[in-house]
Amino acid sequence: MNNHFSTLFATIFLCFFLLSFPTPSLSAKWNPQDKKAPSPESLTKLKNLTTLCFTNTDLSGPIPSFLSKLRSLDSINLAYNNFSGPIPASLVPKSFANAEFTSLDFSRNKLEGGISFFFGKNKTLQIADFSRNLFEFNLSKVEFPNNLVFLELNRKKIFGILPEDLTKLQLQLSNVSYNRLCRKIPTGGRLQNFEETAYFHNLCLCGAPLAACK
Numbered sequence: 001m002n003n004h005f006s007t008l009f010a011t012i013f014l015c016f017f018l019l020s021f022p023t024p025s026l027s028a029k030w031n032p033q034d035k036k037a038p039s040p041e042s043l044t045k046l047k048n049l050t051t052l053c054f055t056n057t058d059l060s061g062p063i064p065s066f067l068s069k070l071r072s073l074d075s076i077n078l079a080y081n082n083f084s085g086p087i088p089a090s091l092v093p094k095s096f097a098n099a100e101f102t103s104l105d106f107s108r109n110k111l112e113g114g115i116s117f118f119f120g121k122n123k124t125l126q127i128a129d130f131s132r133n134l135f136e137f138n139l140s141k142v143e144f145p146n147n148l149v150f151l152e153l154n155r156k157k158i159f160g161i162l163p164e165d166l167t168k169l170q171l172q173l174s175n176v177s178y179n180r181l182c183r184k185i186p187t188g189g190r191l192q193n194f195e196e197t198a199y200f201h202n203l204c205l206c207g208a209p210l211a212a213c214k
C-alpha cells in the first residue's frame with residue numbers, strides 16, 4: 001500500500017511540477033462524457049501546447065493519434081488511466097527533428113508493444129516512466145539519452161540484458177524490477193546505488209546489488 005501511495009504522490013507531484021513551468025500547458029480531469037470537455041479537434045488547434053497532463057481519469061482505448069499533431073509537446077503525462085494497445089510510433093516522427101520529449105509518463109495503463117522509439121543517444125528525454133503496463137520488448141540494444149535521470153520500467157515483460165551504457169547516466173531513480181531481464185547488472189555509474197528491489201523479480205539478472213553471478 002505504501003508503495004502505491006508514494007507512486008501516486010510522485011505522479012501527481014510530477015504533474016504539478018511540469019505545469020509550473022511558464023509554458024503553454026493543459027491539465028484537467030477529463031471526462032469524455034462531459035460535453036464541456038475539450039474535443040480532440042479543439043486540442044489539435046493548440047499548436048504551441050508543450051505540456052499535456054491527464055492523469056487518473058477514466059480515459060481508455062488507444063492513445064489518441066491526434067497527439068502526434070501537437071508538434072510542440074515536450075511533456076506527456078497520461079499515468080493512471082486505462083489506455084491500451086501500442087503507443088503509436090508516429091508520436092516521434094522522424095521527419096520532425098524537434099519532436100523531442102523531456103518527460104514521458106505512461107505508467108499504470110494497459111499499453112502494449114515497444115517503446116524503443118522514444119530512446120536514443122541524442123534525445124532530450126530526462127524523465128521516463130513506463131512502469132506497470134504490458135510492454136514487451138528487448139532492452140539489449142536500446143540506447144539511452146545522455147540526460148536521462150529517471151527511468152521506471154518495472155512490472156512489464158522486458159527481456160534481454162541491461163545495456164552497459166546505463167553506467168554512463170546520472171540516474172537519480174531507476175527501477176527495472178518484475179521483468180524478464182537476464183545476465184549481469186553492468187558495474188559502475190549509479191547502478192550499484194539502487195536497492196536490490198530496483199532489480200529483483202527478473203528472469204536471471206545477477207551481480208551487485210543482487211547476488212553474485214554464478
Ligand SMILES: *[C@@H]1O[C@H](CO)[C@@H](O)[C@H](O)[C@H]1NC(C)=O
Pocket residue numbers: 047048
Ligand atoms: C505559437 O508560437 C509562435 C512562435 O512563438 C507564435 O508566433 C504564435 O502566435 C503562437 N500561436 C498561438 C496560437 O499561440
Ligand SMILES: *[C@@H]1O[C@H](CO)[C@@H](O)[C@H](O)[C@H]1NC(C)=O
Pocket residue numbers: 058060082
Ligand atoms: C479499465 O478497462 C477495463 C476493461 O478493459 C474495465 O473493466 C475497467 O473497469 C476499466 N477501469 C477503469 C478505471 O476505467
Ligand SMILES: *[C@@H]1O[C@H](CO)[C@@H](O)[C@H](O)[C@H]1NC(C)=O
Pocket residue numbers: 120121122
Ligand atoms: C548524435 O549527435 C552526434 C553529434 O551531434 C552525431 O555525430 C551522431 O551522429 C548523432 N547520433 C545519432 C544516432 O543521431
Ligand SMILES: *[C@@H]1O[C@H](CO)[C@@H](O)[C@H](O)[C@H]1NC(C)=O
Pocket residue numbers: 138139140141159160161
Ligand atoms: C535481444 O537482443 C540482443 C541483441 O540484439 C540479442 O543478442 C538477444 O538474443 C535478444 N534476446 C532475445 C531473448 O531475443
Ligand SMILES: *[C@@H]1O[C@H](CO)[C@@H](O)[C@H](O)[C@H]1NC(C)=O
Pocket residue numbers: 003154155174175176177178194195197198
Ligand atoms: C521497484 O519497483 C517494485 C515494483 O513496483 C517495488 O516493489 C520496489 O520497491 C521498487 N524499488 C525501488 C528501489 O524503487
